[in-house]
Amino acid sequence: EAQVTQNPRYLITVTGKKLTVTCSQNMNHEYMSWYRQDPGLGLRQIYYSMNVEVTDKGDVPEGYKVSRKEKRNFPLILESPSPNQTSLYFCASSFTSGSYEQFFGPGTRLTVL
Amino acid sequence: GEDVEQSLFLSVREGDSSVINCTYTDSSSTYLYWYKQEPGAGLQLLTYIFSNMDMKQDQRLTVLLNKKDKHLSLRIADTQTGDSAIYFCAENTQTGANNLFFGTGTRLTVIP
Numbered sequence: 265e266a267q268v269t270q271n272p273r274y275l276i277t278v279t280g281k282k283l284t285v286t287c288s289q290n291m292n293h294e295y296m297s298w299y300r301q302d303p304g305l306g307l308r309q310i311y312y313s314m315n316v317e318v319t320d321k322g323d324v325p326e327g328y329k330v331s332r333k334e335k336r337n338f339p340l341i342l343e344s345p346s347p348n349q350t351s352l353y354f355c356a357s358s359f360t361s362g363s364y365e366q367f368f369g370p371g372t373r374l375t376v377l
Numbered sequence: 378g379e380d381v382e383q384s385l386f387l388s389v390r391e392g393d394s395s396v397i398n399c400t401y402t403d404s405s406s407t408y409l410y411w412y413k414q415e416p417g418a419g420l421q422l423l424t425y426i427f428s429n430m431d432m433k434q435d436q437r438l439t440v441l442l443n444k445k446d447k448h449l450s451l452r453i454a455d456t457q458t459g460d461s462a463i464y465f466c467a468e469n470t471q472t473g474a475n476n477l478f479f480g481t482g483t484r485l486t487v488i489p
Contacts (some may be wrong), residue, residue: 297478307420322476
């Protein structure tokens with residue numbers, strides 16, 4: 265089944281404790297991105313990757329890192345999480361950066377205490 | 378920058394039509410989308426429309442685009458309780474970032 269998976273789905277952590285949220289897609293998509301969803305703000309793009317080893321900042325990249333060592337995986341790294349990073353995170357992928365449709369993962373709900 | 382606006386809430390009775398509205402600011406948008414988010418789930422692409430189209434119909438869904446007023450709407454005919462969800466309008470300017478700019482989402486509640 266073609267899908268985007270994220271792990272974990274739920275995470276509660278404390279300020280400053282490094283964490284990684286994984287994202288994987290099995291559709292051989294070149295383009296992957298991360299969004300965060302906050303009440304009243306919709307979804308905002310954090311980082312995106314147009315292909316392996318090619319990443320760039322989205323609209324709200326501060327406090328996040330990403331890597332794209334393999335085509336299928338695009339982990340989101342929070343080196344020192346803070347409470348303002350409490351949010352619902354979505355990974356998305358598309359065939360290329362010009363594709364009209366992006367496929368979204370199920371989301372990761374992160375709480376930073 | 379891009380700004381996409383929606384009203385936050387909409388309630389309709391089962392069987393009635395729902396109309397969810399959206400306004401956007403970027404006239405260079407190539408695609409405009411409607412996504413559905415059910416509780417605890419990711420985003421599901423419902424439908425999209427190219428910016429050179431005025432209308433698109435897909436079963437119970439009708440999308441209307443007024444490019445002059447930068448207004449997009451989604452009409453759901455014969456609304457069912459399973460349509461209760463948050464609906465997001467989004468635009469895509471097809472830059473290298475392929476960034477979707479989302480509205481705040483409209484929570485649709487269908488009353489039995």
